[in-house]
Amino acid sequence: MLITPHQQTAERTHRMPTPQSVLMTMLGRYCVDDNPPIATSGYIDVLGRIDVSEHATRLTVTRMTERGLLERQRRGRIAYFKATEVALNVVRNQDRRTFENSTGPSGPEGVWTILSFSMPETQRNERHLLRRRLAWEGFGLLRDGVWIAPGDHDLGDVLDQLLPTGVGRRVEAFTAYPKFSDVKGMISRTWQLDELTERYEQFLGEWDVPTPAPGVRDALGKDLLLITSWRQLLRETPRLPAAHLPDDWPAERCLELFRTLHAAYDREARDLFAGVLARSAQD
Template sequence: MKPRSLMFTLFGEYVQNYGGEIWVGSLIQMMERFGVSESSVRGAILRMVQKDLMKVRKIGNRSYYSFTPQGINQINEGVKRVYSERNAKWDGQWRILTYSFPEAKRDMRNEIRKELNWTGFGAISNSTWVSPNPIEKQVMELMERHQLGDYMMLFTSSKVMSHDNQEIVNKGWDLQHISDEYDRFIQEHLKIYDYLREKALQNTLTDEESFIERTKIVHEYRKFLFNDPIFPVDLLPENFRGTEARELFWKIHQMISIPAVRCFESLYESAPDREVEPHRERAVNPFNKVYM
């Protein structure tokens, strides 16, 4: 687990539900459970502060960290995509983005490509990206945030004259590869599910083990956000394994969430000037169940 990515997971899963701020000592203790050293934690925090993703508050000789609005946007978008259900029907609109960056802005162009990929766009040529998802708002915010109006244009179209929809999908994405990755996730985590379920039935599953396993499965599942464009169901190929992987992810998550949060609470320390009411966060199951 890379320290920066793990911090996004910990804040998205836990810290944001407890005021969004944490003592660095608590963060170090949590990340030690995943083999991340104190020096690696502090180095990752420094880099994230320099990139305006995190900020620090000093109280006495203690440091308390939270995410900036820019970082919170990334966390919220990730959490939303992890826990949101796919749309069943496509609205028939392609979102088409074109750009042209001067060579002096090469670094910006590379950064924008990463953000477009994260948002779910697929590249059908060097400077043309498309998506069937209703993500106009995110794109306009991206353009405004980076002041890209002179370099990018966004269109929508209900019809492409030269190619049918399946040809466009095949140009922009390798959905079979994504499905194969989901299949590997399923095969690996079916064993983990059976193992954890057996321990839970025997009452030998500890809070710390639950915290580690919940964090790990969310961390692993989040990786699909960089590959799976989260297409509406009616644009997916037959036997696409994404829904099965999601169901398994939720079964494991739901089974171990309460003891995982207990472990988090035992490690978490907020700033002394902030009273954070300990609680079990509520999450709505996309399969119409609720856990506390």
């Protein structure tokens, strides 16, 4: 059901969640407040519920540690891992975007925020984090190094969270109004709205059924997969004014479905994760 670190999706329009993205969802839902160290067996337990192998889980945890998202602690012969501050900042922002109510642009009508940056290859991880954060804020890549978003965005929070990485010194941002009439053309070059519409329809096809995610073991696995799948759509969805969206844009229907299913899974999922933590603490 998931793409392992050694697999790539065959269809461009159907991007399944990766094990790392599911673990980031787990950290955001259950670990932000006290950030408990979790034994490797706990990560294997969680991802095993959605049919990820032990080997793929160990590889994912290792790579997340190398990328600065997890930090390792050793207690005797057992390795434990907890989220780094960088990861906590990322998942806090993901949760805010996932569960907030506002979806439209802010600021005066017709204004756009433009951001440009250039970072050396030695800052590849920092560049990746900035790109992901910009996508979460509704920015799209107009051309190499130039990102745009409708509305007037306060980027202070984005840059403050990445301050320890030194990213802010390489970023320029300003607001502007287009000096041309073909705004829809600019939008089509930046966001693939037809492809996004197809992916929203796929989300409905996978989750608006009597038994969603039939191969997933329990409510914890279903909720993590649901949230992660929904976030993939949100991360690539621009906060465009309704006038610039396609007719019959399916995002609102998907949002209502997501909220309904998450409400159904949430309580049992939390209880199951508490059991994961309890078993991890006994290792």
